[in-house]
Amino acid sequence: MISRVAESCFWLNRYVERVEVLSRMLGVNLAFQLDVDLEDAERWRPLVVVTGQEEEFLKGSEAALADDSERVQEYLTWSEDNPSSLYSSLRAARENARTIRETISLEMWETLNDLWVWLGQRSARKLYHGDRQAFYLRMRNQCLLFHGIAQATMLHEDPFEFMRLGTAIERAGQTARILDVKHHSIGPTASDGDEAPGEVAEWLAILRFCSGVEPFLKRNTAAPSGASVAEFLLFDRAFARSVLHNLDRTGNFLRLVRPPRPSPIGERSQHLLSELRQRMQEMTIESVLSKGLHEVLTWIVGATGELSGAIHDDFFDAPAQGPPGQSQEQSA
């Protein structure tokens, strides 16, 4: 497939994933802030950190207003200046979709475009002010609907695999960032992984950010601790949002989009991924905690970023050169 189109497929799903994750986080934070006795700052600021916009946010705000929870939500939901807001991510997703309408199915386009058109209408603002939970629920359900429609209506070949590749890489990085939220709100996780009682609620919220409470409870009978939650979100191979699960999936999709016969195309991506998975498999939760959770997560975020760059170079930006052996003489 055309490289530029593959790139748009890849980014389309990354942006849809961002909309979904951020709406879930905002919804969860709204509902569960009541359980946790935290200052507004500690409760909302970490979401700004996860989206990577802390510096910009503080720059644009009067210091006194910076931690007003309404302002943070407004900034994360509606701001056109914040490239990570729901509004901006949805706009980017829809813009990517618009440039590849001939590739995705009509139903996929209509789902995204409907949501985009709705977000620009008064009724969306009304719902935001009237029933914010319902607003965020609608946003994330439409994203899930989009994935389901894609699965059911697209040809399961390259464009679809590049989309799923985007989702897998985005999830691996997002989960690492979310797991780091606690570092930003309460402080570093103790190297033995045991937490003060107040922190249990915080870990539950983090699981909820990843739709992970019930899956987690199927694995652990004890109350969540730093060690058990980190282990689950990093290493559980069956959990849809764990880092390792998504690296496994990245490997599957990478294999599907590479040429069937041995080829240099995609070699570097494959190599980086193999290294990353190898290192993840060699880790244990004990080694992670003794090294420092925050440090390991920072490394994972960096490594998935590098992998994404390699995919870009391998598939989206190949050199402009005809196949060898097509010499001038053969044209006669």
Added chain:
Amino acid sequence: MDTSSSAQPLFEGYQPLPGTWDEYFEKPGQPRGEARRVIELLDDLGAGEFRVRQRLADATFLRGGITFSVYSDRRGGERIFPFDLIPRVVAAARWQRVEAGLKQRIQALNAFLSDVYGDQRILEEDVVPRDLVLGAKGYVEAMRGVRPPGGVHVHIAGIDLIRDPEGEFLVLEDNVRTPSGVSYVLENRTVMKKVFPRVFSKSLVSSVEEYPLRLVEALASVGPAPDSEEGTVVLTPGPLNSAYFEHSFLARRMGVPLVEGRDLFVDQDRVYARTTLGPKRIDVIYRRIDDGFLDPEAFRKDSVLGVPGLVRAYAKGNVALANAIGNGVADDKGIYPFVPDMIRFYLSEEPLLGQVPTYVCAREEDRKFVVDHVDQLVIKAVDEAGGYGMLIGPQASRRERADFRARILANPRTYIAQPRIELSTCPTWASKTVSPRRVDLRPYILTGTQGSWVLPGGLTRVALVEGSYVVNSSQGGGSKDTWVLQEEEEA
């Protein structure tokens, strides 16, 4: 559906304009044969229900993103092309004559292009003035001696027709470079079927659905390699272009990739697409980029939309371009007056379609007449389109007329003038009632090595503003579905 007595018939009190052909009514209350059935069906529906369906249609266009981009809008805004639900209806026998005339005209224009970029017989015999042709903005000297695959220059044409007060179809303008609008024809039809299922199913309308497949077929017929469908692409300037929706729509319906210039490259005079599996050979390009931007090596150096080396590959015969390069010389408004002579010269036939009498300001006697009668004429710059660079004399101010008089005298080659034709009207929804609004018609003609095919109907554009003669979407125009009936209505 509410069809109770309170529903007001849609066409009650409709008044056609005097001295103008109306597509529906011969006189007030007296429908034309071909419109009778649709009038009954819409009258049954009533004005209230009609309003509901019009809103449904608008919402459908917005939802589907069936829009054109507006350059001036800071947020890269998209607008829907206003759509009027009352269809334009053309009788079967009338359409057959139009179709034959269009095929004849395309055949002559194609012969003209082959000749101009070949032996230039028509210039030798002085049927068309040599300096007018070689001085035309769309003439590309570099294409002299280059014969496009299969000898086809005009693969896709859009010929603008109007209807005079006697109901005759006349050619107003030829478009043989990158005519747009066909996607609206297909989408308008889809929306009509959705909002008027009953009206539609009872009306025996010719289908337009096969257009994209006919296009693929015509393009494949000029591909340098046999079985060339594999390597066909649609080339777009990109998502910021106002017609991007159409480019994407056509690629989707044709089942071929949509590419931008940066997706293609030329190596050793062959064209390749950059794909995730390495370079892939391309041999047919339906390009929606103008000649000047196609290849920075050959034309505008500053073009970032094009593909460096594309013209070289084309001249070598390694890739087919649709339409061919240099077609602008054939649809130049200054060449238009000579098309009937071309038909006689190349085909030894009389033109089947009339056209609007035209004064060519490059000719001294014409120029004198035009300058003296600016207030009665429509004056057009030969190298402008979209309703720009145009003066409608009878509706212009004193100052505008004086301005155009000066422009003509300074640059006579650039202007032509025509009498203002009373464009036909079609009943159109005007917020509360149905009123006559002026329309034109752009049929689309596809040509491969096997001959031409005409899409039944085409894009009916309508001037939504009362009294306006300008139908362009950039100037307050909208569109209608065009129904070519499959059989003659009983009288």
